[in-house]
Amino acid sequence: MKNILIIVFVFFTLSGFSQARVFNTTNYDATISSDNDLEMVIIKSKKSSYVNFIPSDGIAEFKLGRYEGLDHVVIGQAKRKVKKGRIALEDFSLKSDLDEKKAETGKKEDKKKEKKEVRKFSASNSKTFSATDDFWAKTTVVPKNESSVRILVLAPPFKGLALESEQNSEKKVELNTGKYTFPVYYDPEPDSISTGRKFRWAVVSKIVVENQDTFRITNHDLREVSTGKQIEKMVKNNLPINFLIVAGENRGKVIPANNVYKLDMKVGWNVTPVQYLNEDNLPVQAVLLLMANDLKKPIFADKKSGENMTSIEPDNLILTGQ
Secondary structure, eight states: OHHHHHHHHHHHHHHTOOOEEEEEOSSSEEEEEOTTSSOEEEEOTTOEEEETTSOSSEEEEEEEEEEETTEEEEEEEEEEEEBTTEEEEOSOOSSOHHHHHHHHHHHHHHHHHHHHOOOEEOOTTSOOEETTSSSSOEEEEEEEEOSSSOEEEOSTTSTTOEEOTTEEOSOOEEEESEEEEEEEEEOOSOTTTOOSOOOEEEEEEEEEOTTOOEEEEOGGGOOOSOOSOEEEEEEEEOSSSOEEEOSSTTTTOEEOTTEEEEEEEESEEEEEEEEEEOTTSOEEEEEEEEEEOSSSOOEEEEESSOSOOSSOOGGGEEEEOO
């Protein structure tokens, strides 16, 4: 019976026993004292020791001190995170490393909030916009063809717009302030004798400003696409589609599917209209605006999405490389 009582006593004693091993990585001899100052453990610099009055898990609170020469200096009530029965005493701060991590996380969150913080700028008779947007303001414009020839716009923001000389569009468009670049067809023949079958290419590039109400396209905007020297450029078609070039110096040439083909180009802008068959075997036209240099690197024809398509829409066609 005595043996049984002894075993039970030992069991309950061990089950209520709690301690942690403290590793002192500082250059001072550290002291850890209980809250009631009845116990104090001295841990030599770069050494470790077991402390039986702090828990083996969670957050430990104790009085922290150190020896500076022969003087014992009490620093104050400290907190440290206990992990798997161990505490790393790396400094003599009173905050736990968990508190420091929370504080650091808080600082990072504050910085993120500052970055995302919306600063508002307002002016009389205007809307208020965020400075974090990729534009400053919006304005509504009417496109106007002030050139001496008729034009057809091939890409946003006025895709499909066709105007004769000195004609205003009947529609208005709301635009962000900023720079706009897009290709156009233009008919070099005067409207009075134009057949509508002879046209050239140009790239219009203009800046839209606040409170602008008209987007003017002038003769100055309708310059030749490229005045650079003539070159031969390799185009690598990574698509399972044949492309027929329907206008320009390469008219009538076919860029074969999954193959490489040499085209005549000029250094600078090159506008190339192509046709190809879609999944319904109907011809689709796309206008390719290419920037070419005189390096030997080819231009790659590919698609934007990663799907294995047998046909693509014009908006999903890209060309990369120069």
